[in-house]
Amino acid sequence: MDTFAVPQPGAGLDAFFMAKGIAIVGASDDITKIGGRPIHFLLKYGYKGQIYPVNPRGGVIQGVQAYTSLCELPAAPDMAIIAVPATAAVKAMQDCASVGVRGVVVLSSGFAEAGPEGAALQAELVAIARKHGMRLLGPNCLGTISVAQGVIGSFSIILEQSMPPAGQVGIVSQSGNIGSFAVQNVARRGLGVSHFIATGNEADIDVADGIAALANDTQTRLILCCMETCRDADRLTRALDLARKNNKPVIVLKIGSTDQGQAAAATHTGALAGSDSVIDAVFRRYGALRVNAIEELLELGHAASLLLPGGLPKGNRITLLAASGGFGIMMADATVKAGLALSELDAGTKDKILKVLPLAGTNNPVDATAQVSARPDVLQGTLAALMEDTQTDVTQIFLSLSLYNTRLRGVYMEALKEIRHRYPDRLLVVTSQGPADAVREINDLGIPVFPGIDATASGLAGLVRMGQLAALPETTGYRGAREPLDRAAFSNEYTAKQALAAMGIPVPAEAIVTSADAAATQAVRTGFPVVLKIVSQDIAHKTEIGGVLLNLADEAAVRSAYEQIMQAAAKHAPDARLDGVLVSPMIKGGNELIMGISRDPVFGPVVMVGSGGIYAEILQDVAVQTAPVSEDEAQAMIRSLKLFPLLNGARGRKKADVRAAAHALARLSEFACRHADDVAEIDMNPVLVLPEGEGVVVLDALLIPRHAGHTSE
Amino acid sequence: MDTFAVPQPGAGLDAFFMAKGIAIVGASDDITKIGGRPIHFLLKYGYKGQIYPVNPRGGVIQGVQAYTSLCELPAAPDMAIIAVPATAAVKAMQDCASVGVRGVVVLSSGFAEAGPEGAALQAELVAIARKHGMRLLGPNCLGTISVAQGVIGSFSIILEQSMPPAGQVGIVSQSGNIGSFAVQNVARRGLGVSHFIATGNEADIDVADGIAALANDTQTRLILCCMETCRDADRLTRALDLARKNNKPVIVLKIGSTDQGQAAAATHTGALAGSDSVIDAVFRRYGALRVNAIEELLELGHAASLLLPGGLPKGNRITLLAASGGFGIMMADATVKAGLALSELDAGTKDKILKVLPLAGTNNPVDATAQVSARPDVLQGTLAALMEDTQTDVTQIFLSLSLYNTRLRGVYMEALKEIRHRYPDRLLVVTSQGPADAVREINDLGIPVFPGIDATASGLAGLVRMGQLAALPETTGYRGAREPLDRAAFSNEYTAKQALAAMGIPVPAEAIVTSADAAATQAVRTGFPVVLKIVSQDIAHKTEIGGVLLNLADEAAVRSAYEQIMQAAAKHAPDARLDGVLVSPMIKGGNELIMGISRDPVFGPVVMVGSGGIYAEILQDVAVQTAPVSEDEAQAMIRSLKLFPLLNGARGRKKADVRAAAHALARLSEFACRHADDVAEIDMNPVLVLPEGEGVVVLDALLIPRHAGHTSE
Known part of the structure; x- marks a missing residue:
């Protein structure tokens, strides 16, 4: 065919x-x-x-x-x-x-x-x-x-x-x-x-x-x-x-x-980056509003x-108007929960309101008291004051069930018509449960009507986001070349880190040695204290078999640690192919993150960042996006983590080097695109984020090839 | 007067x-x-x-x-x-x-x-x-x-x-x-x-x-x-x-x-137990459904x-019925998100459905296909099968906008009437947006109608909780005597812990010493390694001035540590009144929680438990209840924490002794009630929860008196 x-x-x-x-x-x-x-x-x-x-x-x-x-x-x-x-x-x-x-x-x-x-x-x-x-x-x-x-x-x-x-x-x-x-x-x-x-x-x-x-x-x-x-x-x-x-x-x-079928993922990243969160990220990046x-x-x-074209909110500052303080409080709670801001009314606005409504509460929410429905001109005067306030993007008026009352409906409709006529470009929304023909009449003025307080808040949040679409950065995608990745990169932790380092991702200065003497020499070169780790493609859980020894303070300790690790390997993994022992500097302090790449069947390489240790998993505290991501996007991902305050100076801590972390994440995403033909998944876990100005360092890394043939001969 | x-x-x-x-x-x-x-x-x-x-x-x-x-x-x-x-x-x-x-x-x-x-x-x-x-x-x-x-x-x-x-x-x-x-x-x-x-x-x-x-x-x-x-x-x-x-x-x-005015609290507990979360807990305990x-x-x-009296759900198993697979998926997502369970239909039910609807999908959600609205007897047969399924507590049928179609409205109304007549005790709810008179007609059959898929799910969750009210445990309040607390308890960490220990709350075996010799002797009695901490009511941040030294392995280390701490105190807090140095065993492992008491102006002593370290604060990961709480209530509070999986064996960890933690929390709440006249706030931070069977231990504690006069002469 x-x-x-x-x-x-x-x-x-x-x-x-x-x-x-x-x-x-x-x-x-x-x-x-x-x-x-x-x-x-x-x-x-x-x-x-x-x-x-x-x-x-x-x-x-x-x-x-x-x-x-x-x-x-x-x-x-x-x-x-x-x-x-x-x-x-x-x-x-x-x-x-x-x-x-x-x-x-x-x-x-x-x-x-x-x-x-x-x-x-x-x-x-x-x-x-x-x-x-x-x-x-x-x-x-x-x-x-x-x-x-x-x-x-x-x-x-x-x-x-x-x-x-x-x-x-x-x-x-x-x-x-x-x-x-x-x-x-x-x-x-x-x-x-x-x-x-x-x-x-x-x-x-x-x-x-x-x-x-x-x-x-x-x-x-x-x-x-x-x-x-x-x-x-x-x-x-x-x-x-x-x-x-x-x-x-x-x-x-x-x-x-709801996600399924992530169980088979080879890495933490694969297990954490569910396909629904990937498409969610794609919609966000491309400006589609997901509901x-x-x-x-x-x-x-x-x-x-009703607002298109041109009538979407220019910002997220909402002014609330109700005839009762209680409803005002509910509206304020819902507004803040939806991520919107309450406008600060300026003094002139307050004066104008008090002129027509001497008993009004002129903070935001504005408590217009029952007087507001007495005559159309009172409501008109109040609304006009709010329409003229330049610190407000949207004014929300709560009409409760007043439109079911014939007299009140007349008062409200007259005021809304007049205000729409005088301020055609200012945004006004109504919260009301009907009746349906009154809602239709208000809609016909170009005024949205939401049925409830929460619905209004989440609707306004959606409209605000739609109003911001034009400001979204251009999406570019990966424009570099696709390049093969030397299959040696998949061999072990050391080679994986070296491949990532070649992309500009910071890794420790370290080396593989194959004798206790070489370990001691390398440790002197590195500077004490050091860490020794077994390196073998056949040993996945190094720590559990005794293959990792930390905080070694001098040459003697290093020699003895080398022998101890080799014995542990011989005992617990007698058939494992050993590449040697990695000598690394012992790096302390900082905050741990996990970064990685997984492969979405539809969207290809997906980059992930999560809280360190077990927290990414327990709290589902991860952010994903399709690769590549810019450094700005990477920084936004890191800042969206629930535990980001740990990196941001919570309770007197040092601020972490978030820019360096974003740089590493962006480079990782670039690496995944460049080598997309060869790389299936990547875990960089942990990535230590040091205090501001001191950078990041990838303490462990794992590359999984797309085709198994890459790792074995 | x-x-x-x-x-x-x-x-x-x-x-x-x-x-x-x-x-x-x-x-x-x-x-x-x-x-x-x-x-x-x-x-x-x-x-x-x-x-x-x-x-x-x-x-x-x-x-x-x-x-x-x-x-x-x-x-x-x-x-x-x-x-x-x-x-x-x-x-x-x-x-x-x-x-x-x-x-x-x-x-x-x-x-x-x-x-x-x-x-x-x-x-x-x-x-x-x-x-x-x-x-x-x-x-x-x-x-x-x-x-x-x-x-x-x-x-x-x-x-x-x-x-x-x-x-x-x-x-x-x-x-x-x-x-x-x-x-x-x-x-x-x-x-x-x-x-x-x-x-x-x-x-x-x-x-x-x-x-x-x-x-x-x-x-x-x-x-x-x-x-x-x-x-x-x-x-x-x-x-x-x-x-x-x-x-x-x-x-x-x-x-x-939204909470305000917690800034002035003297303890972490006070800052974390907002008054809104307290009243939330009270409503929950007393069976009022908060919306x-x-x-x-x-x-x-x-x-x-519509369902009262007697018609509330007996359980949380919901069966979903829609004329389209897509709506079924949305209903299932909303049902699971609301914390409800999807019923497992039994084989007999599936056979009955297939008899009237050969093309139906008989998993839950049931995909009834468009055929279901062809004739009233088809819908009746399908609903009858679900009504007879004993594994279902509630059946939800999605009518989309079908009631606006005159022919379909006839089909649905006839079937609903017949089903209500034949199965008056089985619970059926409808999701439909109207028209209003059709909704009223369905309500008149005693069938609740919710306007949307999410509204149905959250409404059903509320009805299920209302159905469970009868099973809530009796609330008892504090029945013991109010007793004064010796003002010495407020002196320092040691006396606070001893007062709590008298209530049956585990604290380390420790003692205050006032010389390096006594420190060494006490350390031998305790067993190595030990911890030394400065004890003074005038030094709030012990660690920061160098007043805490950990992991001391022998007598010499203890002696030197004692001198070091005294010098640090003399340097950083020359005017502090020193009670001595606390010698405690160095206890490792386990998970940290924070437990405490704060005082709500309306509800009195409030007991709080939160995740250890900084996490309670960053994640707002705390649970509160008015004191006292039973051990069952305490355990439910601990299990409600976001980081509870850390205590519950996540990723191969040892399970923590949650029963012992609940016991300590319940005892703390009892302590707060007994001494409510004297105690304003309590922090037990950290509380170390050891592996199952090994108990808990309070590593540090702070008692704040209600009247300042208690601590100073």
């Missing part, structure tokens, strides 16, 4: 978004069947292009002239929907190719998800698509809906009731059900949808294609994404980069966050959609 | 709940005034008892015969509402006493919240109430509403629109606004309210009174509580005990959870109310 290039993310998806003609292979008169539903929906929602039902029996289907085969069509449709059983799909796909269809949606199931035979059929579909430059959506997918165009390649149940309104929210989801839920929910909130893409088995088009296509789509301003599995790191990061460059925020719900619940996706998406 | 006994929590609140006659002092015709609103509401909602407007002008107010003074009334009302300015309230209170009113609500503000003069007026109100055996609600409060009785002593804005329905939810709130919000929200969800009490300034009646009164009220089955400040620990714990004994679950929203957001209070309260 020839191999053809995989298309760029998003290429050719206009065949689905803008299809001028649509063929339905397996067309049916029965509108409950997957071959009947798309035709029914296209007709019901007034698709303007040509519909070509295809069915061997021909005739008329749902009132439309049908054709016995794709080859009979009077013109080539842009898009074909395949709704025949899996076994008949390959033939249909070939027909699509022969008539010049550009995009094919395979709604049918029975492919890779059904077993090896289905997987073979799926591979045939892909081969045909690649060979003929067609894009394939699915199989086993819910298809696409392009709202403004009325292009429907889907049998989604949501179209039974109504078409969502057209608008700026693009939705791409691997799961058709979750995607449909998102579309329906976005619509129910009165927002419009641009395109909906459900990718199903992702034989060709994947979520990254969807993100990229929506990033390039002029109608779309916000991309909501639900993904289960990422199969191609490069496509995903390129799509996210594109979305960021085109200023289209991406909010991602990644489901299945953990579908409700959060929708609430944040809704709020963002 | 005479002092009269403070009433028992909840005593005499029937005067408010059941008032047969109500006087309104400061009655007004103007129904927007606080003297007019209560009368208006009493009339509007058909209060059956006698209304007595009191106003110096007399006449007729709102159509009711008014009186010029309380003393003119034809009969004594049970309750009086005072709505006159603060300065006139004392006279009104006296009149209430003289005519035999039993309960007084002071709605007016201008008391303690307004400054010292107001506080003095408030104190007069209390004195009158105490002297005459009256209960006082407020001042500066929103009053009470007893729904079934139509008794209203409130001007709450929520009564403008309608009276909440009568029912089983009792609500007590310090803040009138938050309480009103809760009442309104409970009502909006179609639930009924028994009584609402807003306590305001809490001059007499506090939240504990409200809890106790509702615990004794026959209409009330569930108590929702919002509190800002607890002023009396004993009243609160007694009220919570009563509620638990009467089987009335209490859900508490405690606001203002962190008003929405959580209301959602959980709603769900619990």
Whole structure:
């Protein structure tokens, strides 16, 4: 079979978004069947292009002239929907190719998800698509809906009731059900949808294609994404980069966050760097906002959609306004917990508030007292004061259930309308539980409404992060050459450290010796006290067999230690191949970290830093990122550790040399990229971080090759 | 001024709940005034008892015969509402006493919240109430509403629109606004309210009174509580005990959870045991369910109310049912994160499901596929199988937005009705976002509905905990005698340890010496190696001045160490009063904890345990509880530490003697209670926890007296 290039993310998806003609292979008169539903929906929602039902029996289907085969069509449709059983799909796909269809949606199931035979059929579909430059959506997918165009390649149940309104929210989801839920929910909130893409088995088009296509789509301003599995790191990061460059925020719900299958990892790093934390780091780096619940996706998406383009918060300073001190306290607690800051109101603002509300509490939260709802002008005066305060990025007003009270609703609506009119560029959000029509009325002013205090705080935190996306540093990836790593580097601790040292990572000045005399001579050269360690690729747990002796103070101690270690090795590991004994300086003080590289099946080399000793494991106190990382990124990773205060001068300690640690971590990540073909995993454990200005030193290191053949002859 | 006994929590609140006659002092015709609103509401909602407007002008107010003074009334009302300015309230209170009113609500503000003069007026109100055996609600409060009785002593804005329905939810709130919000929200969800009490300034009646009164009220089955400040620990714990004994679950929203003002603490313990974590521990121990957001209070309260009495979960095994695998994964993630367990379905259950749904995934989450919504009998068959599975405590069904689809709503409602009828005792909850009338219809079947996946998981976790309240151990408090502590105990490390040792807390066998010879002799008695430490009440940081020398291996080393320490003391602390030098065995190995006692202004002695060294501080890794704690409670505290795995055999370590540590902690808490009059704070830091069977030993200790006079002559 020839191999053809995989298309760029998003290429050719206009065949689905803008299809001028649509063929339905397996067309049916029965509108409950997957071959009947798309035709029914296209007709019901007034698709303007040509519909070509295809069915061997021909005739008329749902009132439309049908054709016995794709080859009979009077013109080539842009898009074909395949709704025949899996076994008949390959033939249909070939027909699509022969008539010049550009995009094919395979709604049918029975492919890779059904077993090896289905997987073979799926591979045939892909081969045909690649060979003929067609894009394939699915199989086993819910298809696409392009709202403004009325292009429907889907049998989604949501179209039974109504078409969502057209608008700026693009939705791409691997799961058709979750995607449909998102579309329906976005619509129910009165927002419009641009395109909906459900990718199903992702034989060709994947979520990254969807993100990229929506990033390039002029109608779309916000991309909501639900993904289960990422199969191609490069496509995903390129799509996210594109979305960021085109200023289209991406909010991602990644489901299945619990990790499994890390048990087989060869190193601590491998065990600690779970794949979910890797994708989390990737989303963070590429500026996609990850959420953990579908409700959060929708609430944040809704709020963002009301503010886009241009209306996202410029900073994280929030001013809180409530008619009661108690609610104010709750709002303040939630705001601080969400990582936001409470604005410091300036004196002028306080004076303006007191002018209209003499009894108000003018700290933040502002306690507006029940008087604030007495007349619209009082509320207007208070809000106007806050809108004019330049130390505030967002003002949050808590309306509790007041909108259920007809009189209060009138007061609030009038004030909100006036304020929106006078200060169109200032950010205001409302916390209220409804009723739904009042919420809609406030949304129509361009004001986000969150249902609760906590939801508002986490929603604002999300909006603030979205507002900061433009300031994210450019991501570069590894631009150096890939180079082979001398297989000797994998031999033992010494060679591993020497290989890392060649990359600029500090290791102790040390040497391997093979006699007690040589040990003593080397120890004198090193300076006392020294450490002796057995070196053997066959002895993993050196300390446990008595193969490590610390703090040796003079030549005599070194000689005796050498003999003792050799005896221990002979006794506990008689068959081990011994490379000798390592003589190292005894280095004391400092703080321990663990640094390492693991290999993610999708994202490749992953760099990890964690707290030293057993703490990384017990506290899950690690930070990961795909390699390479810049020194700034490395420093941010180190600073994110729970035990970072140990390095940062907690309780009168000396500050540790965090810059040097970041340098070593960045170099390690570079090393992993340069030698990605040869290196599977790396542990540098411990890495001793000395006081500021004194650097770091890697006390032990282990390199694991990708192919076992590297270490043994 | 005479002092009269403070009433028992909840005593005499029937005067408010059941008032047969109500006087309104400061009655007004103007129904927007606080003297007019209560009368208006009493009339509007058909209060059956006698209304007595009191106003110096007399006449007729709102159509009711008014009186010029309380003393003119034809009969004594049970309750009086005072709505006159603060300065006139004392006279009104006296009149209430003289005519035999039993309960007084002071709605007016201008008391303690307004400054010292107001506080003095408030104190007069209390004195009158105490002297005459009256209960006082407020001042500066929103009053009470007893729904079934139509008794209203409130001007709450929520009564403008309608009276909440009568029912089983009792609500007590310090803040009138938050309480009103809760009442309104409970009502909006179609639930009924028994009584609402807003306590305001809490001059007499506090939240504990409200809890106790509702615990004794026959209409009330569930108590929702919002509190800002607890002023009396004993009243609160007694009220919570009563509620638990009467089987009335209490859900508490405690606001203002951020701690301040711990900076002045004299010990680590004092700095680490924040008052919010203390009240958190108290709620946990007494079985009140604490929530962190008003929405959580209301959602959980709603769900619990539907299930009470008797319908709470018996265990934490949840079975999840969704029409799509993706939603199932999200539900499973949320369930596990909330600390719940996924049921293991038995083979019979799986067979039953496959009989009606051949394509279903029958692991948990059950993937019911889209087929489940095709016909009511399919859904019924699936649910019936789950209802009959004895390994499941709760079944959760995800309806996404299906209830917005008329056809699907019919299918789901029919199945739910049938299942509820056939399995009335099995627990079923629904996750759905509405529409509101469909949610109401499902609630009317006694089935809780949560709006989202995360909300369901945290709601179920709350319901499970409420179901476990009956199994909580009885709380006992300290029953021993209070005894003075010899002031010598506060002198130094040695005397502190000896005092703790007398309580059965293990300390090293050690002695104070005052010469190098005595040090050497004592070291021989102790056994080498030993530790020498300077002992002086004037030297807080022994190590830093060179006052501690470790690991001394023989007599010569001890003698030299003694001299070295004395020289260091003379140099660095020439004016310090020296008690001598402590000779202790050098004890190695084990894990360090910190244990201590601090004094909460409300809850008294608080016992704390934390991770050793700097970790308690950096990780906020501490557990607190009010003293005393049982050994079981102490063990649970130790096991709750983030670094507990260090003690529990992580990565091949020896397990530590956790029982011995728990014993020491329990004894420490007992010590704190016995000597509560004399001891302010205690640090035992570090406490070395040796391997299992080898016990614990307190290596250093510090006792701080309550009154400085104890340590100096």
